[in-house]
Amino acid sequence: xxxxxxxxxxxxxxxxxxxxxxxxxxxxxxxxxxxxxxxxxxxxxxxxxxxxxxxxxxxxxxxxxxxxxxxxxxxxxxxxxxxxxxxxxxxxxxxxxxx
Amino acid sequence: xxxxxxxxxxxxxxxxxxxxxxxxxxxxxxxxxxxxxxxxxxxxxxxxxxxxxxxxxxxxxxxxxxxxxxxxxxxxxxxxxxxxxxxxxxxxxxxxxxxxxxxxxxxxxxxxxxxxxxxxxxxxxxxxxxxxxxxxxxxxxxxxxxxxxxxxxxxxxxxxxxxxxxxxxxxxxxxxxxxxxxxxxxxxxxxxxxxxxxxxxxxxxx
Numbered sequence: 001x002x003x004x005x006x007x008x009x010x011x012x013x014x015x016x017x018x019x020x021x022x023x024x025x026x027x028x029x030x031x032x033x034x035x036x037x038x039x040x041x042x043x044x045x046x047x048x049x050x051x052x053x054x055x056x057x058x059x060x061x062x063x064x065x066x067x068x069x070x071x072x073x074x075x076x077x078x079x080x081x082x083x084x085x086x087x088x089x090x091x092x093x094x095x096x097x098x099x
Numbered sequence: 100x101x102x103x104x105x106x107x108x109x110x111x112x113x114x115x116x117x118x119x120x121x122x123x124x125x126x127x128x129x130x131x132x133x134x135x136x137x138x139x140x141x142x143x144x145x146x147x148x149x150x151x152x153x154x155x156x157x158x159x160x161x162x163x164x165x166x167x168x169x170x171x172x173x174x175x176x177x178x179x180x181x182x183x184x185x186x187x188x189x190x191x192x193x194x195x196x197x198x199x200x201x202x203x204x205x206x207x208x209x210x211x212x213x214x215x216x217x218x219x220x221x222x223x224x225x226x227x228x229x230x231x232x233x234x235x236x237x238x239x240x241x242x243x244x245x246x247x248x249x250x251x252x253x254x255x256x257x258x259x260x261x262x263x264x265x266x267x268x269x270x271x272x273x274x275x276x277x278x279x280x281x282x283x284x285x286x287x288x289x290x291x292x293x294x295x296x297x298x299x300x301x302x303x304x305x
Contacts (some may be wrong), residue, residue, distance in 0.1 A: 012109070018112060021116040025117050034185065099104070
């Protein structure tokens, strides 16, 4: 029986799911300000979610400060991409069961 | 909420985020209005001129509108504290550039031989193709604008070359400036007015 207990709880939270989706949507990395703008989150909220995802090695952040303002660029790690695909796969199975 | 309903809700979040992330409005409503007005002015100033004298008004107008569009994008990015050179902008340029280069070059070949009408049709057609090249991540209104240019460009070319009698009769009564005024002036003014008055419906993610 497929249910939500098989879903990755780290990704399942709406804010973190949105972050993972954005990072999975492009091959390029995302700047903190771009994530903030797209997700309409406060700095504190976004940082908390990013740290959680970093702790689980789902994303990686790289600090850049060459030239202009310092900024942090975030990308999905291979483990994060795999976890995201697995998460989508479980969602799909749940939907298939309901047919 | 059942497991299925919750799964549907999670997928809805994913879809919404994906859509927001990929929509990029390369042409703001304000730029379209300025571009439309510049095209009408260029049409008036280039009327009765031929060859490079005709094209120089259009190329000058293009340079002015491009500069304004860059300023608009820069202003919007600065307002949201975001970098100018975003991936959306890069993808839009990569998608549109081949059509713009090909159309620009072909049009200039006809300008060189003093044939303004086919030059105008090729510029109109390829500008429309450039807009359609970025359709996957453009708002629907820009896709409609692209199709309007393509249909008008193809119709104009079929008239100018005498392929379709109905269009040929109409094309014989127009000149290059009028064709450019209808497309780059008229279409942009209509698009710009619609975007400016319905701005919240298709919020720019540029």
